[in-house]
Amino acid sequence: METAPVTLPSNETCLLSAKPRIAFFDFAGCEGDQLQIANLEEKLLDILAHVEVVSFREIKTGHADDYDIAFVEGSITRPEDEARLKDIRAKAKVLVALGACAAIGGINCLKNFMGEAFYREVVYGPQAGWYRTYAARPLSAVVPVDAEIPGCPIDRLEFARVVKELLLGRTPWLPDYPVCVECKMAGNICRYDLGKMCLGIVTRAGCGACCVTEGAHCWGCRGLFPSANLDAARQVMDNAGFDRRQVQDLMRFFLGDTRAGL
Amino acid sequence: MKSRTFSPYVPRPATLVSKSPLSDLVTLYEFVQDNGKNLAHKPGQFIMVSIYGVGEAPFSISSAPIKESNVFEIAVRKIGAVTKALSELPVGTKVGIRGPFGTSFPVHEFVGKDTLLVAGGLGYIPIRSLLHYQLRHRQEFGRISVLIGTRTPKDRIFTDQIEALAKGGDVEVLETVDMPDADWKGNVGVITTLLPKARVEPQNTHVAMIGPPVMYKFVLRQCREMGIASDRIWVSLERRMKCGLGKCGHCQINSLNACMDGPVFRYTDIERLEEAI
Amino acid sequence: MYDAMIFSRLDLPRVIAAWSAGRAVYVPTTAGGNTTLAPFDPERGLSLDYGNTTLSPKAFLFPQTECLLRFATCGQDAALAVAEPQGTQKRLLFGIRPCDAAAFALLDAVFCQDAHSTDPSWVSRRERTILVGLGCNTPDAACFCTAMGSGPHHPRGLDILAADLGDEVLLTPVTDRGRALLAEAASIVPGIPARGERGGTALGRAATLRINAEAVMARSPFAGLTLEAVARRSQRTVHALGIWPAIAETCLNCGVCTFACPTCHCFDIQDETKGASGRRVRNWDTCMSWLFTAHASGHNPRPTKVERVRQRFMHKFKYMPMNLGGRPGCVGCGRCVRQCPVNIDIREVLRTLDMACRAAPPSGAPRAEADS
Numbered sequence: 001m002e003t004a005p006v007t008l009p010s011n012e013t014c015l016l017s018a019k020p021r022i023a024f025f026d027f028a029g030c031e032g033d034q035l036q037i038a039n040l041e042e043k044l045l046d047i048l049a050h051v052e053v054v055s056f057r058e059i060k061t062g063h064a065d066d067y068d069i070a071f072v073e074g075s076i077t078r079p080e081d082e083a084r085l086k087d088i089r090a091k092a093k094v095l096v097a098l099g100a101c102a103a104i105g106g107i108n109c110l111k112n113f114m115g116e117a118f119y120r121e122v123v124y125g126p127q128a129g130w131y132r133t134y135a136a137r138p139l140s141a142v143v144p145v146d147a148e149i150p151g152c153p154i155d156r157l158e159f160a161r162v163v164k165e166l167l168l169g170r171t172p173w174l175p176d177y178p179v180c181v182e183c184k185m186a187g188n189i190c191r192y193d194l195g196k197m198c199l200g201i202v203t204r205a206g207c208g209a210c211c212v213t214e215g216a217h218c219w220g221c222r223g224l225f226p227s228a229n230l231d232a233a234r235q236v237m238d239n240a241g242f243d244r245r246q247v248q249d250l251m252r253f254f255l256g257d258t259r260a261g262l
Numbered sequence: 263m264k265s266r267t268f269s270p271y272v273p274r275p276a277t278l279v280s281k282s283p284l285s286d287l288v289t290l291y292e293f294v295q296d297n298g299k300n301l302a303h304k305p306g307q308f309i310m311v312s313i314y315g316v317g318e319a320p321f322s323i324s325s326a327p328i329k330e331s332n333v334f335e336i337a338v339r340k341i342g343a344v345t346k347a348l349s350e351l352p353v354g355t356k357v358g359i360r361g362p363f364g365t366s367f368p369v370h371e372f373v374g375k376d377t378l379l380v381a382g383g384l385g386y387i388p389i390r391s392l393l394h395y396q397l398r399h400r401q402e403f404g405r406i407s408v409l410i411g412t413r414t415p416k417d418r419i420f421t422d423q424i425e426a427l428a429k430g431g432d433v434e435v436l437e438t439v440d441m442p443d444a445d446w447k448g449n450v451g452v453i454t455t456l457l458p459k460a461r462v463e464p465q466n467t468h469v470a471m472i473g474p475p476v477m478y479k480f481v482l483r484q485c486r487e488m489g490i491a492s493d494r495i496w497v498s499l500e501r502r503m504k505c506g507l508g509k510c511g512h513c514q515i516n517s518l519n520a521c522m523d524g525p526v527f528r529y530t531d532i533e534r535l536e537e538a539i
Numbered sequence: 540m541y542d543a544m545i546f547s548r549l550d551l552p553r554v555i556a557a558w559s560a561g562r563a564v565y566v567p568t569t570a571g572g573n574t575t576l577a578p579f580d581p582e583r584g585l586s587l588d589y590g591n592t593t594l595s596p597k598a599f600l601f602p603q604t605e606c607l608l609r610f611a612t613c614g615q616d617a618a619l620a621v622a623e624p625q626g627t628q629k630r631l632l633f634g635i636r637p638c639d640a641a642a643f644a645l646l647d648a649v650f651c652q653d654a655h656s657t658d659p660s661w662v663s664r665r666e667r668t669i670l671v672g673l674g675c676n677t678p679d680a681a682c683f684c685t686a687m688g689s690g691p692h693h694p695r696g697l698d699i700l701a702a703d704l705g706d707e708v709l710l711t712p713v714t715d716r717g718r719a720l721l722a723e724a725a726s727i728v729p730g731i732p733a734r735g736e737r738g739g740t741a742l743g744r745a746a747t748l749r750i751n752a753e754a755v756m757a758r759s760p761f762a763g764l765t766l767e768a769v770a771r772r773s774q775r776t777v778h779a780l781g782i783w784p785a786i787a788e789t790c791l792n793c794g795v796c797t798f799a800c801p802t803c804h805c806f807d808i809q810d811e812t813k814g815a816s817g818r819r820v821r822n823w824d825t826c827m828s829w830l831f832t833a834h835a836s837g838h839n840p841r842p843t844k845v846e847r848v849r850q851r852f853m854h855k856f857k858y859m860p861m862n863l864g865g866r867p868g869c870v871g872c873g874r875c876v877r878q879c880p881v882n883i884d885i886r887e888v889l890r891t892l893d894m895a896c897r898a899a900p901p902s903g904a905p906r907a908e909a910d911s
Contacts, residue, residue: 232789269622314610342835356618507656511805517858534775
């Protein structure tokens with residue numbers, strides 16, 4: 001299935017007139033993406049010169065309900081989260097999914113492959129009935145999302161670039177090609193040539209193939225790129241001698257919510 | 263800072279001397295080159311307009327080539343980053359211009375013959391360059407018929423000019439809209455509904471057509487049915503462009519480049535190209 | 540004027556060091572399974588034991604990212620664009636393979652089509668880059684240069700062709716520039732002109748190496764690949780062949796083939812700004828991307844993968860030969876074969892294409908078919 005690039009609502013893109021007000025929210029996530037933003041250090045100060053942060057629990061106190069851009073981290077894992085997300089959607093002109101959990105569901109979706117009764121009991125034990133929870137899902141399953149910053153965690157320079165593009169009223173661009181390209185740029189030897197499995201063949205680039213470059217393989221945390229060929233990928237893994245269970249485990253790790261989940 | 267080497271990628275400065283809305287989304291822009299020279303373009307050609315920092319995009323030239331005036335016109339619908347930035351430019355701002363590029367309508371072949379101009383939607387913008395050229399050299403050409411189709415009455419552009427032309431009586435002007443509003447009294451239907459109404463002598467007529475991709479197939483079939491020879495039909499094909507110099511590969515249509523071998527093509531030269539229509 | 544010259548293999552690093560005067564010299568360097576053309580380091584010396592560079596050397600003449608011009612975004616100078624001045628650094632690429640040199644010769648036709656649109660950066664880099672190629676004695680299993688009009692010891696596009704004779708290296712000048720370069724080397728390092736009996740022996744050894752290499756390729760299952768049938772059919776026929784969906788099926792649209800390919804030349808142009816100034820850059824682009832042909836309106840003439848995969852192969856094997864007097868748009872370097880993550884083999888494609896072209900009905904098909 002071919003998908004067009006994400007487009008912003010046409011009327012709300014001219015944000016340059018005043019300093020846009022931005023706010024950060026999180027649902028079921030580790031706040032690691034927001035931490036990456038805090039880790040921008042001086043670059044964050046550059047960004048702050050052009051925006052007004054009205055809510056960002058990780059770095060400041062205070063909250064306001066009047067914002068233009070909402071960055072939302074984490075997956076939706078409880079029914080009541082939907083109402084809160086919809087409220088944010090209604091208040092924000094632009095909603096950006098921050099990180100894998102928000103953008104593609106991420107690791108949180110691993111539980112979806114088990115029965116609800118089962119995972120309730122594993123997590124909550126005898127108190128399984130006390131807590132409300134349901135299958136984890138990305139933000140886009142509940143509200144329309146205008147842009148995403150993928151990755152687990154996000155690449156903080158990518159965050160800076162996306163913010164810049166949003167401030168310029170442009171549709172933020174994400175690479176529409178797989179990690180393979182960045183691996184070749186980095187001079188890496190293909191993991192399959194080393195007998196390892198790797199999801200770089202279907203995963204959206206933009207991370208510089210950092211995991212492979214460091215000696216590991218790609219886990220798919222940035223989600224599938226637009227024309228990812230999952231059938232071909234499964235065939236590659238099959239030809240390389242990996243069995244269905246191994247493939248399934250790797251595909252489900254981050255990509256559980258996508259069609260990749262077997 | 264002076265440029266020491268000529269590079270075909272570097273634009274020349276031009277000034278926006280006027281802009282006026284043609285419809286909700288379409289604006290007419292008039293430019294003059296800062297070097298005081300006439301653009302010396304031919305009808306059907308395009309220019310690359312740069313808004314530094316935003317980007318560069320190709321636009322068909324809408325005005326006819328006029329020796330006496332250095333002003334040239336483009337008409338642009340706001341749809342992407344460059345067109346949006348263009349719509350926000352104050353008059354007097356400078357932009358970058360490259361070109362004119364591409365092939366043009368072979369007006370010398372139309373001399374003494376009738377022409378049928380078929381303009382779908384924004385296709386009227388480049389057709390206008392040809393039409394106004396012909397009007398400025400009216401005696402050279404036979405009958406001129408202009409067929410204009412738009413989606414709704416609100417999408418019509420250059421309405422004053424077109425209405426004046428229709429009233430003038432010399433040029434046959436037929437208009438249609440796909441979806442009328444309460445006030446529309448004219449023809450309703452796609453542009454192919456106009457062709458049977460046009461006064462056309464197929465043996466003596468050249469056709470120039472520009473419109474959305476979906477339009478070509480149907481109008482071409484109609485022309486064939488009317489008995490207009492395929493080598494007398496001219497189309498202008500739009501493609502995504504970047505360099506305008508036949509190098510970047512974006513505008514390839516099979517073995518041809520839209521920026522150098524087009525955008526104006528004789529139909530017989532592209533009728534066997536599957537990527538063309 | 541010197542003919543071909545013979546140098547001792549041990550003296551080769553000195554020859555290259557001699558050439559380094561006033562030039563940046565790049566030699567094949569292998570690290571961790573990855574071969575690149577890296578700056579010559581006299582300490583590390585030179586190894587002639589390599590296949591080919593992982594990525595093509597096209598980046599030396601057509602950089603991955605290149606600044607075209609600079610501009611100011613506000614103030615008096617806004618809208619005055621200044622061409623980025625061309626570099627002046629002289630370079631020498633030692634050890635590039637004949638296939639890659641042939642690719643440069645092909646790209647000359649793309650970047651220098653006519654006086655008005657000649658690419659100044661390509662011309663500048665081409666003029667100040669000397670190419671000393673090394674013939675292949677042991678072609679790789681994925682190589683097929685002979686089918687594409689080149690060969691393991693083909694001199695096209697090179698200034699000097701070197702042959703590794705083991706204990707000696709034979710340097711044969713191809714251009715005047717190559718001859719001058721050879722003279723430079725010979726004035727510093729002892730070399731023997733390849734004349735007389737001594738020369739004959741060396742020339743004979745080089746010829747043997749070439750013949751052996753060509754024989755290896757002739758034994759490949761893909762020997763005898765030809766573009767003859769493709770050339771004879773119309774592009775419409777080739778375009779409409781039923782083979783494309785099967786070929787495209789496993790393609791990931793990753794674009795690695797276009798990235799590694801020495802003849803792929805498509806690029807994108809983008810503006811980048813920082814504060815009050817900016818620059819316009821061109822970056823390599825790939826026709827494998829959906830965005831490549833997408834209009835701002837959302838319309839896309841190549842909406843699915845099949846169209847894009849077909850485009851790549853037809854551009855190389857049909858359109859470029861049509862526009863460049865019969866020369867294929869591929870030099871047979873084999874990189875895409877080696878690096879495609881799903882093992883799409885361009886030689887298989889070519890063979891399938893060849894058979895389908897032979898089998899397709901004659902182009903004088905009934906008018907009705909042509910009209911549809």
